[in-house]
Amino acid sequence: MTDVKARIAMRAAKELKGPLVVNLGIGIPTLIPDYLEDEEVFLHTENGMLGVGPYDPEQVDPSIINSGKAFVTERIGVSYFDSAESFAMIRGGHVDVAVLGVLQVDEHGQIANWAVPGKNIIGVGGAMDLIEGAKKVICTVTHTAKDGSPKLKKKCTYPITSTRAVDMVITDLAVFTFQKGEMHLIELMPGATLEEVEKKTEAAFINDIGGTT
């Protein structure tokens, strides 16, 4: 499973070409810093920091954390600010890319990532703000749930995060984009086949890569 998530994070990192200000959500996006090579990608975290550096066991300060409450470090040029300022950056359209972990994505690009009915999950954090305010939203998700059911659905069955559509979804099997309310398959992940993607995807999508099953 970790491998699967790492592969998704690695692919998502390739989308991040600087100069960019990027906010990484909790879940799979927290693995992305391990694969970021571009010095001009500046990480923003909604608890009030721009210029987040990777975890370093030699440099732990309990008052420097990211939104997942993990210890992080300072990059050169770092700044700190309060929560209203941090969300002014997000809601005001100053953050270039948000990478979110999600539970479900529908065929029009709406996502669900903050609640599961009947479960003790009561938290929205900054997800609704990020999807409204970031210029581009990339979602990362394992293609299917543990029971094999598809997470790319005709319609989300969990409560949606926004009426806005996301721009891209990256799974362990494929990469899709959303254009004018339609879902397009643009890439297969290494080792995945079109047949497998079709079998494990409930959402209707347009095949932009060619090939038949």
Add this chain to the structure above:
Amino acid sequence: MNKVKMTAREAVACVKSGDTILVGGFGLVGSPLTLIEELTQMDVKDLTIVSNNIGESGKGLGKILLQGKIKKAIGSYFTSNRDVGEAYGAGKLELELVPQGTLAERLRAGGAGIPAFYTPTAYGTDLGVGKETKNFDGRWCVMERHLKGNVALIRAHKADTLGNLVYYKTARNFNPLMAQAADYVVAEVDEIVEPGQLEPDEIVTSHLYVNAVVKAEWILTAEGVRRHND
């Protein structure tokens, strides 16, 4: 004018049953642990707590929750303390879940004399249900009311005796906003200095917002919460 209180007990004596209390912090970082510890010793109930989280299970505000002193919690992320969901499920706690940016802005508005504002965040979702809506420039928004408290309990790094505050790293978070949005503001700090010893340009919260300052006795370390020993 000297706002320094000798004990945390004296600083939080203003808290009464039924109050709305704004409590700073993101998780335990920037959380006023000493003032919260004092609340565990006080005979108060029916509190409405406005805070991003309700601490962790049995830690920070999580302690107050287990004591049954909280009637309602307003925040953005309660998943990090499973006791919150359980108390809510058992009908012992009211919850108002708010997107984090909306929570911050509602507090900012509360402090700035702005009674309400519009935002697209939460429009069309379960968290936008029942809210007034309006379309601006082709984009649907919900109306959000400001948030204010009777008391704010906040955490800063340094204070001078007038009540000017500076913060430290990501421990700043909601604290400066809450300092502006309550009738009575208590700040817990690592160090108290004389007026003139803080660099004026570094002061984030000016003294006019602050009523009481007290030295932190409980601090957060990489290993967890512990009592401070000089």
